[in-house]
Amino acid sequence: MKSKRRRKLSGKVIAAICTAAVAAVLLAAILITNIFIPIKYFTAYCVKRNPNSKGVMRVGFIDVGFGDSTLVELPDGKTVLIDGGDGAYGNNLNLLAYLNAAGVDTIDYLICTSVKKEHCGGLADIIKYKEVGFAYIPYCLNTRITAEYHAFISQLNKRNISYGYACAGEGIIDGKGSYFLTFLSPTDYQNPQSQYYAMNSDPTAANIDGASVVCWLEYAGVCFALTSDIRADGLKRIVGEYRACAALGQPYSMFRGKSVNLENCTVVTAPCHAGANGTYAPWYDLTKPEQAVISVGKNYSDYPSLKALSDICNYCQPLYTMYDGNITISVNGDGYAVTKSK
Numbered sequence: 001m002k003s004k005r006r007r008k009l010s011g012k013v014i015a016a017i018c019t020a021a022v023a024a025v026l027l028a029a030i031l032i033t034n035i036f037i038p039i040k041y042f043t044a045y046c047v048k049r050n051p052n053s054k055g056v057m058r059v060g061f062i063d064v065g066f067g068d069s070t071l072v073e074l075p076d077g078k079t080v081l082i083d084g085g086d087g088a089y090g091n092n093l094n095l096l097a098y099l100n101a102a103g104v105d106t107i108d109y110l111i112c113t114s115v116k117k118e119h120c121g122g123l124a125d126i127i128k129y130k131e132v133g134f135a136y137i138p139y140c141l142n143t144r145i146t147a148e149y150h151a152f153i154s155q156l157n158k159r160n161i162s163y164g165y166a167c168a169g170e171g172i173i174d175g176k177g178s179y180f181l182t183f184l185s186p187t188d189y190q191n192p193q194s195q196y197y198a199m200n201s202d203p204t205a206a207n208i209d210g211a212s213v214v215c216w217l218e219y220a221g222v223c224f225a226l227t228s229d230i231r232a233d234g235l236k237r238i239v240g241e242y243r244a245c246a247a248l249g250q251p252y253s254m255f256r257g258k259s260v261n262l263e264n265c266t267v268v269t270a271p272c273h274a275g276a277n278g279t280y281a282p283w284y285d286l287t288k289p290e291q292a293v294i295s296v297g298k299n300y301s302d303y304p305s306l307k308a309l310s311d312i313c314n315y316c317q318p319l320y321t322m323y324d325g326n327i328t329i330s331v332n333g334d335g336y337a338v339t340k341s342k
Helices: 002-036 039-045 089-101 123-129 147-158 195-201 205-210 232-247 281-287 306-313
Strands: 057-061 070-073 079-082 106-111 131-137 163-165 171-173 179-185 214-219 222-226 267-269 291-294 327-332 335-340
Touching: 039 089, 089 123, 106 123, 123 147, 131 147, 179 232, 195 205, 205 232, 232 281, 281 306
Parallel strands: 079 106, 106 131, 131 163, 222 267, 267 291
Antiparallel strands: 057 070, 057 327, 070 079, 171 179, 179 214, 214 222, 327 335
16 A cells, blocks of 8 residues: 555656646746747747848838837848837837838837837837847937937947937938938937927927928839928928929938939828828928828827818828738839738
């Protein structure tokens, strides 16, 4: 009897040892995996890769709810990430999944267009898991202007990522000049009339929006105006500056030998997520876009506004991230194509 009992107890001990060993192996596997892949975003790494083709530029407007995030895959293989949404878990998950599906492990250029949560909120987490070559950021003296912006700047410094300030006349261009990205606004941060000066001296909601970075992207005759959260008065200023240059026969917004022709615009993003304070009819009358993208989430009854939709629909039917999901526009020498994830 005693012998059988000993054998029975030994079996229990062996089972316990095996269970503990399996648990230890699983724990070790999780810890090792977490070094390379964040466990909380594990599903974002279980995606089918669809890398870009050489000579093609892909511009992906990523569904990050009520926020902005755009991935530009340049025709020479470099990448630009503009904004990172609000930082909500589901939005970060979708953003990381989009980057991974595109095969993006290194972001050559990171552009933060606003200190507001819905633009910079996800960037702190993203740059934990992706290499970044260089960043363009707002000129904001108070890095604690929003909690999300502070977290982003802290992570930027922790990762020792070099950065400069996004100002009109700065930007990115390839060696052959086949593509370029330049900033139309804000003006030079050293200028006391700059929108950055207004934001730093009086950080009201209007002044923060006024300091939003507006980008112009051009390749193979297809042009994108990416407007962030600039308001109607900012659009009015840009339109006025452009028309003043045209009246004098001068190029507008010169950048390394390239000028911006707003009348050649193909795609616009609706400013302020198509809110009423971010629409200006003469802007659309000038750009006459073929495509308009509205990056907005559900449960926001004032977005998109009827006024913004009225201005946009005079020229095109908008695309919505909340309905169409991730929106990708691929550009080659023959034109462009639009694909949606929903």
